[in-house]
Amino acid sequence: MxxxxxxxxxxxxxxxxxxxxxxxxxxxxxxxxxxxxxxxxxxxxxxxxxxxxxxxxxxxxxxxxxxxxxLTEKIKKIKVKEYQSIPVVCDENVSVYDAICTMFLEDVGTLFVVNKDGILVGVLSRKDLLRASLGKQELTNIPVNIIMTRMPNITVCLKEDLIVDVAIKLIEKQIDAVPIVKETEKGFEVVGRLTKTNITKVLVDLGNDEMI
Amino acid sequence: MxxxxxxxxxxxxxxxxxxxxxxxxxxxxxxxxxxxxxxxxxxxxxxxxxxxxxxxxxxxxxxxxxxxxxLTEKIKKIKVKEYQSIPVVCDENVSVYDAICTMFLEDVGTLFVVNKDGILVGVLSRKDLLRASLGKQELTNIPVNIIMTRMPNITVCLKEDLIVDVAIKLIEKQIDAVPIVKETEKGFEVVGRLTKTNITKVLVDLGNDEMI
Known part of the structure; x- marks a missing residue:
């Protein structure tokens, strides 16, 4: 415009x-x-x-x-589901060492921690894992549920949310990714992942005229 | 439009x-x-x-x-210097342990490693440091120049570069940040930092109509 x-x-x-x-x-x-x-x-x-x-x-x-x-109305129409990534989860009982290995194997910066029912109970960032690795304890002996960010302190979003609203949350909360969830009777089921990388792709697509 | x-x-x-x-x-x-x-x-x-x-x-x-x-022409006018952050650097001779501490103290995800002349010689990401922390060695005994990404494998940008071009580089190279540099006779001097967080802010501003 x-x-x-x-x-x-x-x-x-x-x-x-x-x-x-x-x-x-x-x-x-x-x-x-x-x-x-x-x-x-x-x-x-x-x-x-x-x-x-x-x-x-x-x-x-x-x-x-x-x-x-x-002009900005165009940006305000882009939804989470158009840019989401596949979530990578780990069990709440695994060790910090195993979580770091999963992070490298899956090549992600954030892991979502789930309980035996597959319900979201925590989030692990590279920062959380790096902090744990500074300690004196053996990483194989610390369970992730000791160091993870836990509910209700987890910022989540839905598939139908607007990307720009999630972008605001990422900046305000100083986090790199949020789980995309589906509400169930037992709690939040993790169905996706939205990261700053996804948002960077939005800008690249807007700049490349690939949004029509 | x-x-x-x-x-x-x-x-x-x-x-x-x-x-x-x-x-x-x-x-x-x-x-x-x-x-x-x-x-x-x-x-x-x-x-x-x-x-x-x-x-x-x-x-x-x-x-x-x-x-x-x-419409995309607007996005293609936004330059790095409009959204850059202050760079956080460390000396090439410090230990991995000290680098991790600096990262937490300064609350950044990427450190730029410089030599005694202040010239860029390496980049350290949280991922690099986390990988090092998985090893058996004491983190206080490993110098960062063993584990850092070094020149000429470092992706850099200039203040006058377009944000959208840097966004493409971040995605292609799968990195979270690039140093903004100034060319000198001795090499690249680090003058800033551009991260996926900065790019997320661009999208938020575009969505909030704050780009006029």
């Missing part, structure tokens, strides 16, 4: 509609001392670009949207 | 200009059996939206850009 540069007259029209809307095309033309015909292209542009909306027998009104806001 | 939905006539005009451009407004009108005046709003919209370009005494020609391409 940035590529549409409004001219002076179009900006004036937006201001008039903002202040007086709903207002008819004739009234706008009157205020500008122009004919309705002269104004038609401008009104068409402003309506198509989303700045103004028109209702029959009511007139034009201001949508409250700036050009840039209209 | 997605919010501009072209009508049939506008799509027809684009097709005519694509096939016959440069072409005058009169010739387009003739082909559509319409008057120049009827066509004026459509041509104005298509020109302002960037689909067509007009040159005096030449006529209209097709820019080759789709609506979505025009």
């Amino acid at each position: 940035e590529t549409i540069e409004l001219n002076k007259r179009q900006e004036l029209i937006i201001q008039i509609v903002k202040d007086n809307g709903p207002i008819t095309g004739e009234s706008i033309a009157d205020r500008l001392n122009l004919t309705r015909a002269t104004l038609r292209p401008d009104l068409a542009i402003l309506t198509m670009a989303g700045y103004l909306d028109a209702r029959p027998r009511v007139g034009y009104f201001y949508t409250g949207k700036t050009g840039s806001q209209l | 997605e919010t501009i939905e072209l009508n049939k006539r506008q799509e027809l005009i684009i097709q005519i200009v694509k096939d016959n451009g440069p072409i005058t407004g009169e010739s387009i009108a003739d082909r559509l059996n319409l008057t120049r005046a009827t066509l004026r709003p459509d041509l104005a919209i298509l020109t302002m939206a960037g689909y067509l370009d007009a040159r005096p005494r030449v006529g209209y020609f097709y820019t080759g850009k789709t609506g979505s391409q025009l």
